[in-house]
Every structure is written in C-alpha cells, then in structure tokens.
Amino acid sequence: MMETQALDFPKIDAVLRTNGTGEVTINGTSHAIEAVDEAAVLKxxxxxxxxTAAQLGRPVKVSTTDPDGQGTIIVSPEGTVSEAAPAKTSPRRHKTPEPTPQTIQAPAATAEPEETPATTPVETATFAAATTPAKDAAPASEAAPAGASxxxxLKDTSFLVSAPVLEPATRGWRGVLSRLGIRMDPSAEExxxxxxxxxxxxxxxxxxxVAVVNRKGGANKTPTVVMLSAILARYSGAATVAWDNNESQGTLGWRTEKGGHDRSxxxxxDSSQTLLSPSAQAAEIARFVHHQTSDKFDVLRSDENDEGDHEVTxxxxxxxxxxxxxxxRLIVMDSGNTSRAANWRRMIxxxxQLxxxxxxxxxxxxxxxxxxxxLESRGGHDAELARNAVVIVSESTDAKRSMNGDAxxxxxxxxxxxxxxxxxxxxxVVRIPYDPALVNGPIRYDALQPATQRAWLAAAAAVAKGF
Incomplete structure (x- = not known):
C-alpha cells in the first residue's frame, strides 16, 4: 500500500560515498552530508x-546510489523504509547484455540483481526427492499389497539442503535496510x-x-609483493613470507617494517643447518625475518651491506x-631486473604462480x-608459468600528480x-587505481583507499586461483 502512494514527485536522489560523505537531492536542491562514517551518513x-515525506503527508520514492550499485526505496512519513518493487520490462525491449570483459578492475556501480525466489532450486529439488514418487513408480491402485515396490x-533420500544460506546485504542502502529489519539480498558487487x-x-x-617479475625497474614489483602478501596472510591466516630475491640490494626492506635486528x-x-635440524622450533625463524605487525606477514630482506658485493647464487x-x-605455507618473491641472473632463474x-x-x-x-x-620461449615449466600468469596493471602516478583532467x-x-x-x-589481468599510499614510504594495507583495497583483493584472488 505504501508503494502505491509514493509518486515520482518530488524527484529524490540519495548518494552514499565510501569517504564518509553523501548527498540528497530533492527536486534539484542538493543537501551535502558529511559524517564520521557510512552509518552516520545514511542516518x-x-x-x-x-x-520531506512528513511535509507531504505520504510516502516518497528515492533513487539510491552507493558504491555497490543503484536501487529504489520507499520512505514513509514515519520513517519506515521498504524496497520498491522492480519495474516490469517488456520482453521486446530487453537488451542483450554486453560480453564480460577479460580484465578485472576496481568495482564500479552495477545494476541491482534480479530478485531470487523465496525457495531455491536446490531446496525444491531436495524436498521433491523426499516426497515425490519416482517417475516409473506404479500408481497406488497397482502397487503391491505391502507397498514395497x-x-x-532411503539411500536416495536426503533432508539436507546443500545450498548455503545467503547472508543478507551488509553494505550501502541494501545493508541499512537489512539492519532495519527488511532483509535484502547482497548486490552483485558485494x-x-x-x-x-x-x-x-x-x-x-x-x-x-609466487614470483613477482618484470625486467624493468619502477614497474611496481615491490608494492605488488607487499599487497599480495598482506591480503593472503590476513584472509587465509597462512604463514606468509615476502622474500627479496634481488641479486644484491633490493627495496623490499625499505617499504616494510624493520624488526629488532639487521639480518638478511x-x-x-648461514644458519640453514640449524634451522633445518629436527630440533629446530618454529619461532626460531623470527631471528631472520621482519614481522609486519598489522599485515601479518614476514619479510626476508636482501643483503643491505653497501660495502659488500655478494650476489645470491x-x-x-x-x-x-x-x-x-x-x-x-606461502612465499611471495620480489625479484631483480635480470632474467639471466642465476638466482632469478632458480626462483622460476x-x-x-607467476x-x-x-x-x-x-x-x-x-x-x-x-x-x-x-619464459615462453624456454618451454616446459617456464612457458606454462607465462601462459598462466597474472598481469597487474597500475595506473600511472604522473598523471594523478598533475590533477589535469585530460591527463x-x-x-x-x-x-x-x-x-x-x-x-x-x-x-x-587486473587493473589497480592510483593510490598515493603506494607511492612513497612504508606500505600498509589499511592506508589504502577502499577502491584500491578492493582492486588488490581481486588481484590476490586471481593469484590464489592458480594455487
């Protein structure tokens, strides 16, 4: 009943952004919102x-936009919120969806997914299997007296539902509606x-x-090593080490936390025999690696002795x-720029996963x-790595610094x-947006912008699929 009373006038658009800001536009009049977090902006x-609904004495229709997509809600004068029914479209005007792109990039706003039925196909099939006679079963009037045939x-029957229960939306307008008691399915992006x-x-x-390679310097090898190590360590809980396998001095140690020692x-x-002995304990590795306190992985630095000329063999x-x-359980290797070097080829x-x-x-x-x-020309294992590689393309920093629209x-x-x-x-192939937190200084996952975190999560998922 509330939706039928909600007219297209006044035109109301509500925008929620990830940076703690939002905007409500009512008939062309914009109301900017700044708050401490997303929940406060929504409130x-x-x-x-x-x-506005109270002034009109009737419900109003609101077009919503948030990082997960777009939708429509109905708000009553009492503040009750409900989801608007999806608009019916004519089959003759239905557009064929565009083909799925081959590259992955930072998520953009997407259209709301179609409503799912209250009962999933798996639930229906399971219930039918438990209650419906087989197709070749004889009618009841023709059954054997005891009904055994x-x-x-019981081996062909199960009361277990194999499909996992879909948790309600947690983000954006769909998330706030779920928290208000109106269960909303997650958006396609969520x-x-x-x-x-x-x-x-x-x-x-x-x-x-995992080997992170590019024979050209300045290609983002070290930030890639740090981000992949941080995400995989954080989410999987697997013991993870980032190893700087440069021929001599590498930069991984410069972009990460330093422990209470200078070992490389x-x-x-030099201590490998002790570390590999049957009596060695897991905690002893801490003498040689530098733990990242927030990102939960360790770093094995390359030799940083300016007077030394040792190259790893x-x-x-x-x-x-x-x-x-x-x-x-997981080793992510930074590398030098010489694919002919002995340590580079041994890393491969x-x-x-390349x-x-x-x-x-x-x-x-x-x-x-x-x-x-x-790698492809070498054939065998090297060629297979090249074919199965994940390429991560980061936007140029020079254009961002200029803040020029055309650039x-x-x-x-x-x-x-x-x-x-x-x-x-x-x-x-995964595209990563520019983020100033990756340019200079120590790299921390929590310092990245939400869109950058999401893009790196997609990159880490693409890598993990190769395991």
Missing amino acids: EALALITE ARRS LAERDDIRTVSQHWPGPRT VLDLI AEEVDIAHQVLTRYY HYTN VVPVTAIEDRAEAARLTLQT LKRAKDEARRIAEGFAPHVRA
Missing part, C-alpha cells in the same frame, strides 16, 4: 528524506567481493611460491627456499611482454589499452 540522509531407498574473500581464504596442501637472507643461509636460492618452505624453478606487475607506461608494458616472451583520462585509457593487450596471452 542523516534518511532524516532528510523522512522530513513403490517405496524408494557477492563478487564475498567470492574473492572465500578464494583468498582457502588453505591449500603444501607450500606455494645471507644470515638465514642458484645454490643459495635452493637453501633459502628449503628453509622457508619448512616454516611458511620453484615458482607455482605475477607480472606493470605501470601504465609503455616501456614498462614492453618490458613485461619481453619477460613473458622469454587523468589518458592515464585510464592507457591502463585499459595495456590491460586489453595482455588479456589474450595470460590467465588474468
């Missing part, structure tokens, strides 16, 4: 809308995020090694990898292509062009 927005085996979280939360049998991979190699990679696989030997980061600059993209081409558009177009160019040649 203030509903108060404005309820006031018409009975089904469902996609839940799926990515399930993927990165899995435990797999045996250790896994060379110290770990293939045999030393063997020793270090043997030690790390004893103490960790142990790699289960990741190729690239910034949206053509020379970085070309270096990434040549890196993949080199920003060109940066996005270039990132899209590069991503589409790699898509036919690898297993997955």
Whole structure:
C-alpha cells in the first residue's frame, strides 16, 4: 500500500560515498552530508528524506546510489523504509547484455540483481526427492499389497539442503535496510567481493611460491609483493613470507617494517643447518625475518651491506627456499631486473604462480611482454608459468600528480589499452587505481583507499586461483 502512494514527485536522489560523505537531492536542491562514517551518513540522509515525506503527508520514492550499485526505496512519513518493487520490462525491449570483459578492475556501480525466489532450486529439488514418487513408480491402485515396490531407498533420500544460506546485504542502502529489519539480498558487487574473500581464504596442501617479475625497474614489483602478501596472510591466516630475491640490494626492506635486528637472507643461509635440524622450533625463524605487525606477514630482506658485493647464487636460492618452505605455507618473491641472473632463474624453478606487475607506461608494458616472451620461449615449466600468469596493471602516478583532467583520462585509457593487450596471452589481468599510499614510504594495507583495497583483493584472488 505504501508503494502505491509514493509518486515520482518530488524527484529524490540519495548518494552514499565510501569517504564518509553523501548527498540528497530533492527536486534539484542538493543537501551535502558529511559524517564520521557510512552509518552516520545514511542516518542523516534518511532524516532528510523522512522530513520531506512528513511535509507531504505520504510516502516518497528515492533513487539510491552507493558504491555497490543503484536501487529504489520507499520512505514513509514515519520513517519506515521498504524496497520498491522492480519495474516490469517488456520482453521486446530487453537488451542483450554486453560480453564480460577479460580484465578485472576496481568495482564500479552495477545494476541491482534480479530478485531470487523465496525457495531455491536446490531446496525444491531436495524436498521433491523426499516426497515425490519416482517417475516409473506404479500408481497406488497397482502397487503391491505391502507397498514395497513403490517405496524408494532411503539411500536416495536426503533432508539436507546443500545450498548455503545467503547472508543478507551488509553494505550501502541494501545493508541499512537489512539492519532495519527488511532483509535484502547482497548486490552483485558485494557477492563478487564475498567470492574473492572465500578464494583468498582457502588453505591449500603444501607450500606455494609466487614470483613477482618484470625486467624493468619502477614497474611496481615491490608494492605488488607487499599487497599480495598482506591480503593472503590476513584472509587465509597462512604463514606468509615476502622474500627479496634481488641479486644484491633490493627495496623490499625499505617499504616494510624493520624488526629488532639487521639480518638478511645471507644470515638465514648461514644458519640453514640449524634451522633445518629436527630440533629446530618454529619461532626460531623470527631471528631472520621482519614481522609486519598489522599485515601479518614476514619479510626476508636482501643483503643491505653497501660495502659488500655478494650476489645470491642458484645454490643459495635452493637453501633459502628449503628453509622457508619448512616454516611458511606461502612465499611471495620480489625479484631483480635480470632474467639471466642465476638466482632469478632458480626462483622460476620453484615458482607455482607467476605475477607480472606493470605501470601504465609503455616501456614498462614492453618490458613485461619481453619477460613473458622469454619464459615462453624456454618451454616446459617456464612457458606454462607465462601462459598462466597474472598481469597487474597500475595506473600511472604522473598523471594523478598533475590533477589535469585530460591527463587523468589518458592515464585510464592507457591502463585499459595495456590491460586489453595482455588479456589474450595470460590467465588474468587486473587493473589497480592510483593510490598515493603506494607511492612513497612504508606500505600498509589499511592506508589504502577502499577502491584500491578492493582492486588488490581481486588481484590476490586471481593469484590464489592458480594455487
């Protein structure tokens, strides 16, 4: 009854943003909202809308927009909120959906998914199996006197529902409606995020090694190592180490927390016999790695001795990898820029999943292509890694710093062009938006903008699917 009273006048649009701001527009008059968090923005927005409904003495219809998509709600003069019934569309005007893109990027607003029936197909099928006679069963009048021939085996019957119960929406306008007691299904974007979280939360049998490679410097290798390690460690709870496998000095130690010591991979190699002995305890590895207190992974630094000229050999990679696989389930390896180096090639030997980061600059993209081409030309395990690789394309930082509208558009177009160019040649391509928290200083997952966190979650899920 409330919906039938809600007219298209006044035209009300409500926008919720992830940065603690929002906007309610009533017949062209905009009311900006700033609050401490999303819930406070929603509360203030509903108060404005309820006031309008009370002045009119009838419910009002509101078009909502939030990071998960768009929808329509009805708000009564008493502040009661309900979801508007989906508009009926003519089959003749139905548009064929566009094909799914081959690249993954930071989620954009999506249309609301169609309503799901109250009873899922699995529930219906299970109930029918338990209550409906088999197709070839004889009618009751023709059944044997004892009815034994018409009975089904208990082995073919189950009262368990195999489909998981879908939890209600938790975010945006759908989330606030669920908290108000109106159960709303999650948006398509929230469902996609839940799926990515399930993927990165899995435990797999045996250790896994991820190699992050690009023969060109400045391609975002180190930030990629940190982000993948942080997300996989946070969600899966698996013991994770980020290993700087540069030929000499690497930058991973500069972009992460330092522990209470100065030890590096060379110290770990020197103590390998002790660490691999049957009497060694798990906590002893802490003497050689640097724990990331908020992101829950460890860092094995490269040698930082300015006066030293030691370059890690293939045999030393063997020793270090043997030690790390004893103490960790997941190893994410940073790398140098020389694909001919002995330690680089030995790293590839142990790699289960290859990741190729690239910034949206053509020379970085070309270096990434040549890196993949080199591996593919070697055949066997190396070629399979190249075909199964995940390419991560990050937007250029130069255009963002300029804050020029044309430069920003060109940066996005270039990132899209590069991503589409790699898509036919690898297993997955993920686009990452620019984020100042990744440019300088220590990298922390919690310091990233929500859209950047979401994009890196998608990247980590693409990597984990290769395990």
